[in-house]
Amino acid sequence: MPQENKPSSVPPKKDKQEARRDFLKQSSAVMALALAPPLVLKAAQHDEAIAAVFEKMPVNLEINGKKMQLSVEPRVTLLDLLREQLALTGTKKGCDHGQCGACTVHVNGQRINSCLTLAVMQEGKKITTIEGLSNGDQLHPVQEAFIRHDGFQCGYCTPGQIMSAVACLHEGHAGSPEQIREFMSGNICRCGAYDNIVNAIMDVKNGGQTA
């Protein structure tokens, strides 16, 4: 169900006992399947509820500082979880194949393409998306620099560019315009705002505001 992992419906953090009970509930469904596969499979075809339990796995993530216990199909990418189930639509899909960078987020502080990782692989990790970058109303210096330098046109690649830029600065890969161009080349901008993106990053670098 697309809507069920909306943050509002995320259950409050359960104690260990409860979590284990949930796990047992799920494993017993798996167990039932092992015992009578044809029967359960047939049921699954007709009974959404059984199919849903069978297809899902628990995963704990900390997203933009919020701890979340989620239940997702193992085939769901981190990108699709964020966008379709958690309504964090700032992170964009441009290719789904790790070729464009539109889906860049931070996992434990490192930039990754969220389309190239399954949500269940990030168990226990801290994830930051564009929605979690600013400090309340106070924009991150890179966000401000992108506005000042017009580091975008349509804005579609922008969340990915900004997440990448923040990481690029942290990594120490923003030493010169040339180095920025290399280390920002995983993020395509079809509107061609590259010159402005480089200037924005250089500006933050020179202002020493890499926080």
Next chain:
Amino acid sequence: MKKPQTGQPMDRVDGRLKVTGGAKYFADHQPADMQFAALVCSTISCGAIASISTTKALRAPGVADVVSHLNAPPVPGYKKTNPGDKNGLQIFRDNRIYSNGQPVAIVVANTMERAVYAASLVEVQYNQETHYTNMEAGMDKAFQNNRMKDYSRGEINAWQKAPVTHSAQYTIPLEVHNPMELAGIIAHWTSPDTLTLYAKTQGVKSVQETIQELFEIPEQNITVHSRFVGGAFGMALRVWPLEIATILAAKKIRKPVKLVITREQMFTLVGYRPNSSQKISMGATADGKLTGITHEAVAITSPYEDFTEGIVAMTKFMYDCPNVNTRYQLVPLNMSTPIWMRGPGEATGSFALESAIDELSYKLKIDPLQLRILNHADTDPERNLPFSSKYLKEAYQIGAEKIGWSSRNPAPRSMQENGMLVGYGMSSGTFGAYRGKATVSAILKSDGTLTLQSAAADIGPGTATAMVQIAADVTGISPDKITFMLGESTFPYAPEQGGSATVSTVGSAVSDVCHALLKELANLAISQVPAFKQTTPELIIYEDGQLITADRQTKITHEALLQQQKLPEVKVTATSQGGEERKKYSMYSFSVHFAKVHVHPATGVVRIQHIVSVADAGAIVNTKTARSQMIGGVVGGIGMALTEEAILDHRFGRFVNNNYADYHVPVNADTPPTDVYFVNKKDPYINPMGSKGLGEIALIGFAAAVSNAVFHATGIRVRDLPITPDKLLHIVSTENATA
């Protein structure tokens, strides 16, 4: 007089939304109970569907339906046409397959993953027929569409008699717009004849119109939302079959349905720049005066539509040449229909024309820039009219100076730097400066804020920002109190964002509605405020959100004026369009591109070192966003010149590089520092702002500047884009090459 807002580098009004992830593009909307769709696409390139088996797909968890020509709800509008007429691809009308990747079914499920998986379970059998996807092999099928008749002035093929001639063939491969945002739509029938759409479009009103025609429901029953568009470059100028498929699926299951297509499908479902072959022949006197140009172009189209664009347009008026003739033909192939891609046909044509001029200049031993100036058209030779404004010569001069043109050694392969061959090249571009018809509503609230509404689109240039600046100048209201709202079909009419005309068209309407609003406020003051009794609207000064009497003795703020009269708001609507001036003048924007390239002598790799682009686009409303538009066009031009080429495997009629890893759009490291200059002089006739268009000329001509620079660096002329290293590999064996 206060400093005007137009002409300033104002930050974008929607910048904050764009850097925080708050900007909502079509796929970011999540209506309650939304379902997800995935397409099943044809694996053959010509023939018919024999059967579709959906049993397995329908049994998969969460699947709501599989919709195809076998069970799709009827599209009433299809009946107005006969199958087989050239009416575009009428999705799910019958079982015909015209091209590879054509959608044959749409699967709807309650999660995206389930829809995608179920789509893989749909089994389609085909009756395959021979397909044709190769333009060269299909030249015998070339034909002329009535929209694009032969053109001639003076003598046909006069170039042949000239003392110095040049004639050559130039080809451009199929290129794909590939905006970052994937295409798709969310469709929701809220009642059997009421439809809500979240669309990726360059024009909400034209979507509304198309849907109205196809589904025969009242216009006001169709609501189209499209506030943010993640780039389009022309591909969102029409409603595509994939959108109709989604609307049909939503109709069938009676829930909101979202489709987002894949990057691979972006190559087959939403148009492309057609591959083309152009022959340019030109002749000149020994001292460089052009005597004849012949331009013959062939480009591809689909079996079910004739797509035409301005490939031969520029040749007709760019140079002062007495004898010009053009021909433009189409070759229908088993491909989907092309669509205008940034710079559209003019970008294609300018590559040939501006390369040919360069080639001729070497034969004449005249500097290529000089040759252009020598043949500069002071008036439009095609229409025999004066230009409304033309500062091309100034643009040439600015560009030449900034790139250091005079210090180049004119001989090919004469310059080196750090072991690299160095080349300088230049070219020019032009595109019509249009002005359409648009309506804008202005709502002044009693808190002093002004909201402007129009069904315009913004695919990235910064429309709302420019409109706020224009409104601020007319009304004297500070820009932070002005909001411009677009992308809603419920707003007053505006045309599609295309052809570089938005600022001209919608900006004029903004200017007009703001003047009308001031008049309304003035009349209110004159009739209700004693101190204003004796004055007239023309005498009142409008400043800082106030009305001021001519003697500056009495002021009243907009807030006070409205509050006094207990008016919550004043609303004015105005429609605007150009008049007779279009018949008296030829209106064009012009651009000049200069490129300095390095070519590696052993590998043939081309790296662009420096770019200077100059635009004569009238008065620039926002120098910051205008510069971004220019560098964006240049980046597109770099792709066109050096990397972009969609490759078909003609055995299957299928693309082999249909993804971002294999179809190379320029990345950050491919782009050099780019200097942009504007002549920035008002066009006196086109519109109240004096602004001409910018979006197309940013790219038009650019590829020729690069290929001309590559020739200067290497002595090798590449006439087939893109200029990939393999085309320069014989570089080593052409040590002494010259023209």
